[in-house]
Amino acid sequence: MADITTETIKQLRDLTGVSIMQWGIAAAYTHAGGQVVAAVVLACETDFVSKNELFGTLAYDIAMHVAAMDPIWINRKEVTDADTAAARSVFEKEVANVPEANRQKALDGKLDGFIKERVLLDQPFVKDPSRTIQGLLDEASQKFGEKVEVVRIERLSVK
Known part of the structure; x- marks a missing residue:
């Protein structure tokens, strides 16, 4: 029987498109003295990436973007x-x-x-309008070597 290695699991994921493990982080951003709160769940495939400081920063930045831009949908499939x-x-x-x-x-x-x-993924990033949120996710996926995606957003406002 063949040994199961990280590489064989990665090959299986690549062939099937199915992630063996789903990991991620939830991040929140509070704006305007507590008048607006936004939360984002950013998913990845491994705990290694989910614990990475840059991954957490990305989630926080996207939460800040959600607070500022108030998207209704994450992607066009939700419309x-x-x-x-x-x-x-x-x-x-x-x-x-x-x-x-x-x-x-x-x-x-x-x-x-x-x-x-x-649509969140189509919006220009509030901190750098030359990039879209989808572009940020694509860059993160390339940097971390695995799929990175926003799976949930929420925005609450007093007004």
Whole structure:
């Protein structure tokens, strides 16, 4: 029988796309004298990464971003047909006076912009707008050698 090594487990994960262990960290950020609190659960594949100081800093920075930018969804997969239909109905009224030939393009642009502004992974990072949150996660995945993803966000506000 073959020995099971870290390398064989990594190969199995790579082949199947399934993580053997799910690790991560929860981070919170409080803003405006306690008026806004945001929390993020940032997941990774090993406890080694979850205990890394840079991983914790990334989670905290994303929590700060959530407090500042108030995203509704983590990724575009979370946007439901009902969400899209509700936004579309609002934007259809806004583009009603646009010439017919350009109306659909204007509607699509407004809808895409609305979703992009509210999807965490699509948002420009508040501390460095030249990078998106997805870009930060991609960089972290490359740095740590394993998948890093935001699995939950919450934002609470007094107002």
